[in-house]
Amino acid sequence: xxxxxxxxxxxxxxxxxxxxxxxxxxxxxxxxxxxxxxxxxxxxxxxxxxxxxxxxxxxxxxxxxxxxxxxxxxxxxxxxxxxxxxxxxxxxxxxxxxxxxxxxxxxxxxxxxxxxxxxxxx
Numbered sequence: 001x002x003x004x005x006x007x008x009x010x011x012x013x014x015x016x017x018x019x020x021x022x023x024x025x026x027x028x029x030x031x032x033x034x035x036x037x038x039x040x041x042x043x044x045x046x047x048x049x050x051x052x053x054x055x056x057x058x059x060x061x062x063x064x065x066x067x068x069x070x071x072x073x074x075x076x077x078x079x080x081x082x083x084x085x086x087x088x089x090x091x092x093x094x095x096x097x098x099x100x101x102x103x104x105x106x107x108x109x110x111x112x113x114x115x116x117x118x119x120x121x122x
Contacts, residue, residue: 003102
């Protein structure tokens with residue numbers, strides 16, 4: 001299995017991950033109905049975000065916490081939402097990728113889920 005050591009592999013991961021998340025009966029509506037994401041706009045941002053985190057690329061310049069605070073104002077995000085997100089993230093890694101960058105992504109995703117959950121508590 002490949003590692004998340006190139007933009008091509010990171011982009012493939014993001015696409016596979018979002019297939020799972022958007023098909024999830026709990027998470028899919030948050031992305032599609034509440035956040036009303038346009039996948040043609042959203043996925044390139046997410047690919048840039050993970051390329052920044054994993055590969056040090058500089059393409060992503062948005063503030064993720066502010067974006068999620070706005071979403072949280074529309075539909076409260078709680079621990080179970082982040083746990084489901086993380087479970088899909090890890091399942092996608094386990095099924096399709098392995099290696100040093102994959103493990104780095106796993107650690108980062110765990111920290112992101114915990115930080116988002118803490119940061120959105122009012």
